[in-house]
Amino acid sequence: MLRLREITSKSDLNVFPYSASFIFFEQYVMVLPSTLQTMGIAVACMFVITILFMPHPIMVTLVTLNMLSILAGILGFLYYWDLSLSSITMIHLIMSVGFSVDFSAHVCHGFISSDSVSRHERTKDALRESAAPILKGGISSLLGICTLIWSSSYVFRSFFKIMVLVITFGLAHSLLLLPVVLSICGPKKSQVIGAEKEEKREEEKGETSQVV
Secondary structure (H helix, E strand, C coil): CHHHHHHHHCCCCCCCCCCCCHHHHHHHHHHHHHHHHHHHHHHHHHHHHHHHHCCCHHHHHHHHHHHHHHHHHHHHHCCCCCCCCCHHHHHHHHHHHHHHHHHHHHHHHHHHCCCCCCHHHHHHHHHHHHHHHHHHHHHHHHHHHHHHHHCCCHHHHHHHHHHHHHHHHHHHHHHHHHHHHHHHHCCCCCHHHHHHHHHHHHHHHHHHHHHC
8 A cells, every 4th residue: 555655656647546445554554653642642641730730850750751661561561462553452552541640640649748758758658648549449440340351342352451451560660669769769858847847746746735
């Protein structure tokens, strides 16, 4: 098809190649650039939204890199699950962008909301607050799509496989990889701010004990 188009484009005659099968060939020509372009736009949208709700450059960078790593893993494992890149899997991959950002955003938000000073303690606080909800959410999502295992439809089976990859990579990144990265290069909270909050906490405890 592409060769015929190239030949006719160089011709002096006003002709163009056509075949009924070109309708099906066209998707295989355009599916890769369309998938990369659409996923790139989706990642850019998630990047902007993350900036709005988590205005810290290091955390935004970590969330974005974590999301890109999850998507790269999904694209790589399509081969091992006998899934080819098509218009169907393209839709599922675009949907996975929204799912993949959810895991890391919870951990990063818990980290940046922690009142502790050291990175190690803030990472522990983030996992203490968000690890259980993330794990339960992943397990419940897996249980919700388990019925698709027995589906004979390629659409449903491909959706199940990609969702399993999204949840698996998302849990692994958010509960194993991201906490290690945060404990090493996460943003530090100012010692002064931490001391002030600790002093304020002690004052509140003192006021509470006086009331009692």
